[in-house]
Amino acid sequence: MDSQILIQNFLNALQWGSFYALIALGYTLVYGVLLLINFAHGDIFMVGAYLGFFFAIVLTGNSLIHLPLWIVFIMTVVLSMIATSFVGVTLERVAYRPLRRKGTNRLYVVITALMCGLILENGNLAVFGASRRSFPELIEKTIYSFGGITISNIKIMVIVTAFVAFIVLEMIIRKTRIGMAMRAISYDRVAVPLMGIPVDRIIVFTFVLGSSMAALAGVLFVTAYPVLEPYMGATIGWKAFIAAVVGGIGEIRGAFVGGFLLGFIEIFVAAFFPSTLRDLIAFSVLLVLLSVKPTGLFGFSRSTKI
């Protein structure tokens, strides 16, 4: 295998890992604050893609406003992030918060999250039908090639966006008071209101961050692979969750690194072996990793708090 193919696969893996990383961030944020595995998160990714599709169609398909396509793209991303945040926060308000208020065992909340995901999938199926839809081409694809290595403008954009999003998130968590509050909740939720902090508002903010990252991933994904279908969030959501666990769930660096790790393993396995073996080998590697370090790469064992 020569270096050209290696670099080509490296670039592909960076893009593929970007999607996992962005979705894994949402899992890890919610887990860090609530110790809740939000199994509806993969479907939030799907909702983000569909809402992006909706906004893209509305913005391009009407005769009233004519905007340059790159502006339409940016508006699509931003509007989808905002609208998807509302969906994520609605789940928290309608499904998770009432259970939390009653002091329900966390297991029931996780099951509720699973059901919320199924409701989103099947709700979508009921409203839009099973047929696939194709995302409009908002960014004209340009392919640059350097000595046999090719990279598209979309690929560059996906990778750069993932890194920027991670840095912004890291800044929020590390430097702002609301970020400190998020970390404080994961350590001792009872003491947080003693600081004059409304815990529910911090939780809502956490869902806003997580859902908007999923929406960002969703719109980028359908920009790169322009097919939408109601179950598109299921597999990728599960995989991103595993990436978050491998990275050390609750740690946002872990989610980011875990996402890329999974991307790299998948792409390189597919490059060397028949692609039908991809997931088998990828998950076997992750299983070995977890059995060596059960808390994940960046994780630490935490005492269970009730």
Next chain:
Amino acid sequence: MLEIKNLYANYGAIEALHGVSLYVDQGEMVALLGANGAGKSTTLMSIMRLPPPEAPLIKQGSIFFNQVNLLNVPPHVVVAEHGIALVPEGRRIFGNLTVFENLTIATYARKDKNQIALDYDAVFDLFPRLNDRKKQRADTLSGGEQQMLAMGRAFMCGASFILLDEPSMGLAPFLMQELFKALKQLNENGVTIFVVEQNANIALKYAHRAYVMETGRIVLEGKSHELVNNPEIRKAYLGA
């Protein structure tokens, strides 16, 4: 400033308070004394009602702070809008945050930037050791330093009234003295203080007044220097 009237409260199935009445005036430092299980913490936690299981269930009575009934006010509002802060039992500092972040997080609801800057200075004046350890993770602090941090954090909430639950617990005697001196200093700077304490010796040394609780009732109250000389108190609480 604070006035509790005829308070009855349950802790789970236990009837913890049977008609507690007490008051704390502005500028005072008042202690609430009594043995383990007398209902001291329950009284305190009735003012700042954290989510269950921490919070006692109030059956009857009232808690007024500056003429506002606190009975249905959630704790973050008690802190942010009424200026009452609690230093909880066991300190409950955020171990995964640095010392400085622990102080900063307490300013979450505050907008008075200039005063916040002055308050950091005041905390570091009072506890220079916190300044030395500003960037350290809070769970690396010793017990005494954690108690200082918990007090500094309460002050950073912008509180004019600070409640403390057993601040001396688990500390060496010289550290207790240091902490109560710091409390006195805060009090002299205008912060009203209400402290629940098992260690009557030290509490009566620094507080203006004190209440003594037994099995959910206030059984004695008075100025500290009077209580110190009260033969019953000397026998039951001062080990003399």
